[in-house]
Amino acid sequence: MSTALPPEGPAGTVTPSVELRGVTVRHGAVPALNRVHATLLPGQITCVLGENGSGKSTLVSVLSGLRRHDEGELLVDGTPVRFRSPRQAREAGIATVWQDLAVAPLLSVWRNFFLGAEPTRGVWPLRRLDVDGARETTLRAMARVGVTGLDPDQPASALQAGERQSLAVARALHFGARALLIDEPSTPITVARQTLFGQSVLAARAQGLAVVVVTNNPRYAHLIGDRFLLLAHGHVAGNLTRDDVDADVLTALMAGGDQLNTLTDALTALHPELGER
Numbered sequence: 528m529s530t531a532l533p534p535e536g537p538a539g540t541v542t543p544s545v546e547l548r549g550v551t552v553r554h555g556a557v558p559a560l561n562r563v564h565a566t567l568l569p570g571q572i573t574c575v576l577g578e579n580g581s582g583k584s585t586l587v588s589v590l591s592g593l594r595r596h597d598e599g600e601l602l603v604d605g606t607p608v609r610f611r612s613p614r615q616a617r618e619a620g621i622a623t624v625w626q627d628l629a630v631a632p633l634l635s636v637w638r639n640f641f642l643g644a645e646p647t648r649g650v651w652p653l654r655r656l657d658v659d660g661a662r663e664t665t666l667r668a669m670a671r672v673g674v675t676g677l678d679p680d681q682p683a684s685a686l687q688a689g690e691r692q693s694l695a696v697a698r699a700l701h702f703g704a705r706a707l708l709i710d711e712p713s714t715p716i717t718v719a720r721q722t723l724f725g726q727s728v729l730a731a732r733a734q735g736l737a738v739v740v741v742t743n744n745p746r747y748a749h750l751i752g753d754r755f756l757l758l759a760h761g762h763v764a765g766n767l768t769r770d771d772v773d774a775d776v777l778t779a780l781m782a783g784g785d786q787l788n789t790l791t792d793a794l795t796a797l798h799p800e801l802g803e804r
C-alpha cells in the first residue's frame with residue numbers, strides 16, 4: 528500500500544489540509560459555531576466531541592459544503608474557499624461519510640463504488656465498460672479498508688451498515704480525497720461496525736488524509752484519535768492532543784458542565800497554546 532507523504536512547507540512545517548480561522552455560522556441570532564479555529568493536518572485523525580447541540584454537525588456541514596460560513600476563513604491546502612455546494616467541497620478533495628449513508632440498493636457493489644466514474648476499455652466507437660477491471664478495483668479498494676471476501680456483484684442492499692460506510696471511505700481513497708469527514712451515528716453501534724469504522728479511518732490516515740471523526744464516544748475517540756476538538760455551545764472548549772489527555776480525562780471533559788470548565792481551564796493554563804477560543 529502506498530503511503531502519501533504530507534506536503535511540507537518552507538521550514539519543514541506541514542501545510543494543513545484544511546484550516547478554520549475564526550469560523551462563525553449562525554442559524555438565526557445564536558451562533559451554532561462561534562469563531563472556531565481548527566487545523567486539520569494530513570495523516571492525522573481529529574475527533575470532534577461535544578454534547579448535543581454543541582455544533583458538531585454544523586462544523587461538518589461547513590466543511591462538506593452544505594452550509595456556508597458567515598464569518599471567518601476556511602482554507603483548503605492554504606487557499607481560502609467558500610463552498611457553494613457539496614459538489615464543490617468534493618471537488619476540493621473533501622469527502623464526507625454521512626451517518627445515514629445512502630447507496631443505490633439494487634445496483635451491485637462495484638457499480639456503487641464507481642457510480643458515474645466507471646472505467647472503460649478500448650476506443651470509441653468500440654469503447655465499453657471494463658467490468659472485470661471495475662470488480663477487481665473495487666475488491667482491492669475494499670480490502671485496503673479492511674473488508675475482504677466480498678462478492679462485488681452482490682446488490683449493495685446486502686451490505687451491512689458498516690460495510691456501506693467502508694465502501695464510501697474506499698471510494699474517497701480511490702478517487703483521491705485529501706480530507707475525510709466521518710459523521711458517526713450517535714446511537715450505539717455494534718462492535719463489529721465500530722471495528723470496520725476504525726479500520727477504514729486508520730487506512731485513510733495511513734494514506735495521508737486529514738481525517739475528522741465526529742463521535743460522542745470519548746473512549747473510542749481516544750483509541751483512534753491524534754487530536755481532540757471539544758465543542759461546547761459552538762465554541763472550541765478544548766483542542767488537545769493524545770499527550771494532553773488520557774481516556775478518563777477525555778470522558779470527564781465530555782461530561783461537560785463544571786468538570787469541563789475546570790479541566791479545560793487547568794489544561795489550557797498548562798498549555799496556553801491549546802484551547803484556541
Ligand SMILES: Nc1ncnc2c1ncn2[C@@H]1O[C@H](COP(=O)(O)OP(=O)(O)OP(=O)(O)O)[C@@H](O)[C@H]1O
Pocket residue numbers: 554555558559577578579580581582583584585586713
Ligand atoms: N437548521 C438549523 N436551524 C436552526 N438552528 C439550528 C439548525 N441546525 C442546528 N441548529 C442549532 O445550532 C446549534 C448547533 O447544532 P448542531 O446540530 O451543529 O449540534 P450537534 O453538536 O451536531 O448536535 P447533535 O449531537 O444533537 O447532532 C444547536 O443549538 C442547534 O439547535
